[in-house]
Amino acid sequence: MTEFSAQLDTPLIQVANLSCVFDVSKPWLNRVVERESKQFLRAVDDVSFEIRKGETLALVGESGSGKSTIAKMLVGLLEPSAGTILFDGQPMVIDSSERMMELRKRFQMIFQSPYASLNPRWKVADVIAEPMVVLGVEKDSAKIQARVGELLELVGLSAADGAKFPHEFSGGQRQRIAIARALSSNPDFVVCDEPTSALDVSVQAQILNLMRDLQDQLGLTYLFISHDLSVVRHMADRIGVLYLGALVEIADSKELFKAPQHPYTRMLLDAVPDLEMTGRQRKEVEGEIPNPINPPPGCTFHPRCPFANERCKGEVPHWTETRTGVVACHGVEEGRIPAAEMVR
Amino acid sequence: MTTPLLSVRDLVIKFPTRHGPLTAVDGVSFDLAAGEVLGVVGESGAGKSLTGSAIIGLLDPPGHIASGEIYLKGERIDNLRAEDMRAIRGRRIGMVFQDPLTSLNPLYTIADQLIETIRTHLRLSEREARKRAIGLLDDVGIPAASRRIDDYPHQFSGGMRQRVVIALALAAEPELVIADEPTTALDVSVQAQIIDVLKEQCTQHGASVILITHDMGVIAETADRVAVMYSGRIAEIGPVREIIQNAKHPYTSGLMGSIPTLAQEEDRLVQIPGAMPRLSDIPPGCPFNPRCDKVFDKCRVHRPSLIPVENREVACWLYEDAEAKGAAL
Structure with missing residues (x-):
């Protein structure tokens, strides 16, 4: 990664105050009859972060924390309700202007299930060639064919596999095909939404290693979304922790695991099963993620937080700089939360 | 030496296909002592779930036990008639499935389902069964159990539903509980809670557990012995x-x-x-x-x-x- 480290500091992606609100109201007539008002779900609530060139930022959180919604907004599959996304300094808009088409070549996405993300009726070569054709990266069919062969070999398959259909491949091989497709338009930025959670561990290891090798070879920038903290620790340079649509902590990967600041981050880390059998006592985690339609006031984590006080119940916390990153917690800001045990 | 609670001998499960029979489980043997937690790990297709289904007699046709024997407390159970097996299933062997939403009937309240299970296996009146059901829900950590018991499955969250399923599996005091990927559909923070409840409850009720999962971390925390399948x-x-x-x-x-x-330092x-x-x-x-x-x-x-x-x-x-x-x- 050394040759890219020079550019590490320029942000490729700048996300500011990003929000996404879904209207989950009942149909108009029901609302009138039952005298109910409209209901909204804030899937993503005022999220800001940056991703520097060549780095991997991971977003972790439980189901319903807004990880995938953020991913979809970043690649233009979903329109943000508020906030801005800058890609290499240029604003992202969902339209088909020439500028956007040029920009679209530079980011791609890898989805969770390779069983659903590959068209079963298309040959693998066509699947991989699709982004080149649609985005107009390459027009000459012989060149496209050669490039497909190259891509297949790059992800550890053989060029002859292009003539097969997706069902002839195992889950891990299909995910390799999905990666080859994502790379075919020569992107700088790849959004990986739970790329290994549908795979077995030994296959997961192959795919994670491949993704790291490709990052080093091609200088890719990743946004890596996962619920699995040990996978995230392995892949990410920096980690953002999401809770109920809001970022609660962003920190350097190693630091986050050594000294988690936010009580929710600590809770997540405590919940990871202990494979080393160090005798670390896993703490009982209290409660579950609340209903996002009617989130608790103040800090949304306060009903589950062992350190919550009156201020947490009423006032939304803002970013506080810490030694390791930034955190949104009144307790950390006031210094009344004891330092995390250095167990790792 | 005492007879093991469960003994599986040379179990072979086959699926007939057009191209000849496929052997999905091939010569699996193991013993399980009373009160023991045995973890079964392996990747998809290793035959771990099939082994579990065979023990409880729920193999989906055309899959069938081609040879081998399964003994529960020395008594052979793999060749029982369907109605005899039904008397064992739920009564002596409980089951917790992966997805709590599909293992509960959405049309009946939790009370209906628990009371039905209890009364099928134990001679209790409706009132006694209801009392027992509330007690079970209390044990698995459902707050305000006496009120929530009349709710429908969709009114519970995923973690709470899985607690209900555990209560159902333990309703008739089984000697053995087979848990097939009980936490795979749940979030990490909830997963930890469910594993704790499962382990604590089975210890309390004196049930042995076969815990089938692909997650080695879960096994590390829960099981006494582990079988790795390939x-x-x-x-x-x-x-x-x-x-x-x-x-x-x-x-x-x-x-x-x-x-x-979490502790690893290597890059690859x-x-x-x-x-x-x-x-x-x-x-x-x-x-x-x-x-x-x-x-x-x-x-x-x-x-x-x-x-x-x-x-x-x-x-x-x-x-x-x-x-x-x-x-x-």
């Missing part, structure tokens, strides 16, 4: 701590190395080349031989059976000498 066979079986810290079978050590952990994960063979072309000899880095001639021809090594058993020819030495002593 291609329908047991590759290694023994005490959890020793297998995790010092795996003998090349597959087990590869599997352990490929799991990213150990990877096992290739993938588990399809059932239609399991190689001769040891099924792991094409992916194994310690393979030698014998592995490609002869199939290894479980060889006792120290206090565990390993199906690998590397340890053949150990057995010979052990016999000589």
Whole structure:
């Protein structure tokens, strides 16, 4: 990664105050009859972060924390309700202007299930060639064919596999095909939404290693979304922790695991099963993620937080700089939360 | 020596297909002592869920037990008539499935489902059964159980539903609970809660547990012994701590190395080349031989059976000498 480290500091992606609100109201007539008002779900609530060139930022959180919604907004599959996304300094808009088409070549996405993300009726070569054709990266069919062969070999398959259909491949091989497709338009930025959670561990290891090798070879920038903290620790340079649509902590990967600041981050880390059998006592985690339609006031984590006080119940916390990153917690800001045990 | 609670002998499960029968589980044998927690790990298609389904007599046709025996407290249960098996299922063997939403009937309240289960197996009046049901829900940590019992499954969250399923599995005081991927559909923070409840409740009710999962971390925290399955066979079986810290079978050590952990410092994960063979072309000899880095001639021809090594058993020819030495002593 050394040759890219020079550019590490320029942000490729700048996300500011990003929000996404879904209207989950009942149909108009029901609302009138039952005298109910409209209901909204804030899937993503005022999220800001940056991703520097060549780095991997991971977003972790439980189901319903807004990880995938953020991913979809970043690649233009979903329109943000508020906030801005800058890609290499240029604003992202969902339209088909020439500028956007040029920009679209530079980011791609890898989805969770390779069983659903590959068209079963298309040959693998066509699947991989699709982004080149649609985005107009390459027009000459012989060149496209050669490039497909190259891509297949790059992800550890053989060029002859292009003539097969997706069902002839195992889950891990299909995910390799999905990666080859994502790379075919020569992107700088790849959004990986739970790329290994549908795979077995030994296959997961192959795919994670491949993704790291490709990052080093091609200088890719990743946004890596996962619920699995040990996978995230392995892949990410920096980690953002999401809770109920809001970022609660962003920190350097190693630091986050050594000294988690936010009580929710600590809770997540405590919940990871202990494979080393160090005798670390896993703490009982209290409660579950609340209903996002009617989130608790103040800090949304306060009903589950062992350190919550009156201020947490009423006032939304803002970013506080810490030694390791930034955190949104009144307790950390006031210094009344004891330092995390250095167990790792 | 006392009779084990459960004894599985040379279990073979086959699926007839147009191209001849496929052997999905091939010669699995193990014993389970009363009160013991046995973890079964393996990748998709290793035959772990099928083994569980066979024990409780819920194999989906056309899959069937082609040979082998299953004994519950010395009594053979794999060849029982359907109605005799029904008396055992739920009463003596409880089951927790992966997805709590599909294992509960959405049209009935939790009370209906629990009371039905309790009264099917135990001679209790409606009132007594309801009282017992509330007690069970209380035990598995459902707040305000006496009020929530009349709710429908959709009114519970995923974690709460799985607690209800655990209560259902324990309703008739079974001797054995088979939990098939009980936490796979849940978030990490909830997963920890469910594992705790499952373990605590089974200990309290004195039930043995077969915990089927692909998550080694869950096994590490819960099980006493672990069986590692590969291609329908047991590759290694023994005490959890020793297998995790010092795996003998090349597959087990590869599997352990490929799991990213929180403490690990290395950049690359150990990877096992290739993938588990399809059932239609399991190689001769040891099924792991094409992916194994310690393979030698014998592995490609002869199939290894479980060889006792120290206090565990390993199906690998590397340890053949150990057995010979052990016999000589």
